[in-house]
Amino acid sequence: MEIPWKVLCGISALALLSCARPAPTPVFAEGTLSPAHPDLRRLAKSGFSKAALRPDVSLASYDAIHLMYPNLRYRTPPRYSASEIFGQDNYSLGTYLTRDFKIALDQIFGDELTGANGWRPNNEPGADDSLQTLDIEVSLVDLVVHVPLARLPDSSVAWTESIGEVTVAIDLYDAPSRRLIARFAERRKIAPVSGRPAQARRGAAQYEARRIFHLWARSLRLALEAIEAADVRYSSSGQSRSAVPLR
Helix, strand or coil, X not given: CCCCHHHHHHHHHHHXXXXXXXXXXXXXXXXXXXXXXXXXXXXXXXXCCEEEECCCCCHHHCCEEEEEEEEEEECCCCCCCCCCCCCCCECCCHHHHHXXXXXXXXXXXXXXXXXCCCCEECCCCCXXXXXXXXXXXXXXXXXXXXXXXXXXXXXXXXXXXXXEEEEEEEEEEECCCCEEEEEXXXXXXXXXXXXXXXXXXXXXXXXXXXXXXXXXXXXXXXXXXXXXXXXXXXXXXXXXXXXXXXX
């Protein structure tokens, strides 16, 4: 009996999804990041791979923080195709995961920074002139997605070395003047810390992303506490020559 070509194509697609697929060579360059701000000095140790601080500002003078709603930006515009396959670097997270990542960032950073013994939140800067407020802007930039998460059916069994890569870019501003005070950046793979392959599913992407968000949020809290206590060391290179987020 002759098997229709559409059935053969479907069988081939399932076979593709059932195999372990290595991700493309990790990009891991900082990508769309610009030269450092001239008023910032590079920090020697901060918990982030790249950090810079304005040396003439004391965080001890701030009474509250305003965590701005997170942003997300791809390295290149994602592809939208009905026949997506593995091997590219510009897939879309999809509407669901994009919203989920932003909500998770907002919640995790908010809980870490304003939880027990944390800073006072001020969600309406300017409403109370007596509060010196620090604006904190957290963004996911230079996002690269290795697998078509938005297209894979939940029943598929697909494996990948890395779901993707992303850089967190954190900017601190004085709320009234919008003067830049500090910048932090770090790039990580969205992949299991064990080094084992990850399932190319939305659930795996959510789990690994949240794990990384918790690490970044804790690193930021510890960095802010050190800066507030004036317990920081600057790089011997003086002004920061490292890449920092493009605004």
